[in-house]
Amino acid sequence: MNISALLFFLLFNGIIALVSWKKLFREKSKTSEEYFLGKRNLGFVLVGSLLFLTNINGVQFIGENESVYTNNMTVMAWGLTSVFAMIIVSEFFMPIYLRGGFITTPDFLEERFDSSTKTIVSIIFLISYLVNMLPTVLYGGAVVFNGIFDFSEIIGISNWSMLCILTCVFGLIGATYTLLGGIRVVAVSDSLLGIGLLIGGLSLPYFGLKVLGSGSLQEGLRIILSSNTSHLNAIGKSTDAIPFSTLFTGMILVNLNYWGMEQFIVQRTLSSRNLAESQKGIALAALGKLFAPLIINLPGIIAVHLYPRIANTAEVFPKLAGDVLPPILVGLVASVIFGATITAFNAGLNSSSTLFVMNIYKPYLQKKSQTSTINDYQLVRIGKRFQLFATLIALCIAPFIYFAKGGFYTYLQMVGGAFSVPIFMVIFIGFITKKLPAIAVKIGLFFFVICYVASQLLFDTGIHYLHVLAILFVLTSCIMLIIGRLFPQAEAYRPKENSGIDIQPWKERHYFHLILLVLMVLVFILFSTLGIAS
Template sequence: MDWLSFTVFLVFFAFTAFLAWRKTRRHKIKTVSSLFLANRSLNFIMIGGALLFSNINTATIIGENELVYTNNMSVMAWGLTSVLAMLVVSELFMPIYLKTGITTTPDYLEARYDKSTKTIVTVIFLVSYVVNLLPSVLYTGAVAFNGLFKLSDVWHLDYWASLWIIIWLMGLAGCLYAVLGGIRAIAISDTLLGIGIFIGGIALPYFGFRYLGHGDWHQGLEKVLTAKTGHLNSIGGKNDAVPFSTLFTGMLLMNLYYWGTEQYIVQQVLASKDLATCQKGIAVACFGKILSILMLNVPGLIAVHLLSGLDNTASVFPALIRLTSPPYLIGYLAAIVFGASLTTFNAGINSASTLFTLNIYKPWREKKGPSFTERDLLRVAKRFELLACFCAVMIAPFIFFAKDGFYNYIQRVNGFFSLPIFTIILIGFLTKRVPPIAAKAGLLFFTFSYAILETVWPLKIHFLHLLAILFIITCVIMLIIGRIKPLTVPYRQELANLVPIHPWKHRYVFSIILILLMLGIFFLFSPLGLAKA
């Protein structure tokens, strides 16, 4: 272990934690609103930072660089098309959520359909977080941390045993952070780390190009742009990890789900002080997603020219850092990677607790009759965070055995939970008479069909296309049920907004700029740009 690197890591991480504590110590957590929504008081910088760094975690850093290394730049479509999805969500979804005054996305489903639909979706969210989201960010954080400091060699343990130890340490740190600080501390840390990741996003490619060019970063950059140019292509073919055609089918739907209905993402936005602040924060996050290519994809391009024959391709990012970076940068990037894991983990823990406490425990206690206090809810919320953390750290090490690349594993598993929820929410937005039974039938059909076609009878079709096909079929089924057995009284949205809902007047100008930047980057990394044969 390089002790200088480790010292830099400790100093930077402690500094970030200290600043978060300084900014939150005057805001005591006395209610569930302060724990889950920071009393709806966050500004647009905090919203943008929380959105971005809740999304950019070690799963994306490790997974996307791995796919660039093994395939090409087509994987960057996940991040770039998020820009379009976020703009749609900003304009169409968030006004509805803020007008109705919801705390969780299943709250909308209760208003639109019924309580049982809300409960079912809450359970799906909780399973998704405990089985997929929380374990995946812990696993990738452990992979990166072990790769940077070679802890398995320091401890004289095998790789898998080392992952167990690191995952437990990360889980403990993250859970304490979420329990003690709430969503305000998470948002502040996200903002600080968001700034840090862009500094690292510039520094790491610079040192990578410099190492590749034997001290001259210009030569290193020229080598990346002129040799093995197939890796520069973002327009994926049918055999690539992300075929370009999927951008217009399942990927678009997955991104709309993620930014518009995923609880741990939406909860960051619901904490904003008004709609205009929410929309500004989303625009900040969009700019961040465009710049994040420097950290998520460019290191994988450099690694193509420097690393070969890796036994575990998921280790390409930490391996590149150790090879090309000076000790102080290794420690700095280790703090960024560690923080990336914890911020998403913390947000997931916080949102899982929100869902359980408000959507399951609170209604159950209300049925029992005896009164309960905010203090009782806070105690239950924090206990559930501890339980979810324990489950996550027990599952995370077994992701080591996932096949076909870690990032593909995450997206495939997400399909079980994401699009069924998005489908019934979208139909709820667009119709007034589709009944609750249609929502339940849609959830059952979509989930069961996807499970069968992905495991028992796999089709020779990309899973994103499969998701799009099932989405269309499910929508048709719900509309047919709505025609046969419509609601007697059409759904009418009831306003219960708790914050001002005046939109941001400059949102269209910034939307056009962001879309042009997105299209320009696709053009740059294409056969018409840098990826010329």
């Protein structure tokens, strides 16, 4: 183990913790809105940092570099097509959320349909976080951390045993952060981690290329551009990990749900002080996604040339970082991975407790006590208890992803599909219809989930799962619309304005959106047979 790197890791995290706690004790969260939404006064830099850092964690560093190493750059489509999804969310979804003063995305469903629809979707969200999002975040961070410092080899225990220990450490630290500070303290640490991610993330390809070129950066670039160029191709064939056709079917649906309806993501934008700051923050995060392949995917390309054969391909990223970076940067990269893991875990914890408290526990108390006024202190206290419960569930599941068929990245994508697209479907249908009844949404939800799970577990359709998601989206939407045509609501839905938030949009947004879309297309062309993959 590199002792110097470990010392630098402790130093960097000590600085971040000190700054975060100083901010915490200056601005303690006293109400539920302060604890869950950070007083709704975050500026666009913090909103953008939160969005980007919440999305970047050990899952991406391990899974995407492994996919690049074993296949090619097609996996980067997840991040690049996010740019288009984020623009749609910024332009159409955020005005609806902020105008309505919603704290959770299912709040819209209660206003549009009924309280039971909101409860059902909230439960689906919670199950998704407890069995999928939270465990995979902990597992991914633990794998990277163990790979960089070789703890299992030094201590002399199995990889799985070490992963059990590290997931517990990550989970307990993440829970402590969230329990004491809520979303505000996470936002402060994220801004510091963003700087570390930029420095450490970009330094890994630089030093990796120099090692590959025997000390010459230019020679390293020449090698990756002249041999094994098929790995540089991001335009996937039907046999690749991400066929290009899926970008226009299931992938866009998953990304729209992720950036526009996933509670742990949307909660970051709902924390902004107004619509303009929210839209600026989303644009800033989208710009970061355009440069993300340099940090998340290029190391996998370099590893193709440095390590022709790796027994465990999940170790591609941590092995490269430990081998090519100087100790101070190894410590910085480890700090960023650690911080990104804690950030994503915190986001899931905070959002799951928000969903539980605001959409399940609070309505239960109001119904039980026959009053609309509930003590804020009680809500925050229950929220913290639920975060402890969610942490324990995640800690029980995370280590066993080690045994998942096809690896944890496959587990993440396959399981996530059962929750993400049906939620997007019902909220989107609520946006575009005025008389669709609640019963149509409930039938559609159960139909979609049952059919998708059956297609993945009970029989082989021979169709890529992203195409299956798109087919079910269209089929289920048609079923719901037919029910709505036959049994429409008596009165058309009219949105209400429930907030005092300024919803004046960012005036220059269209210019920046156009630039982002052009850059997205250019990056795809660059990583294709028309560009460097020739």
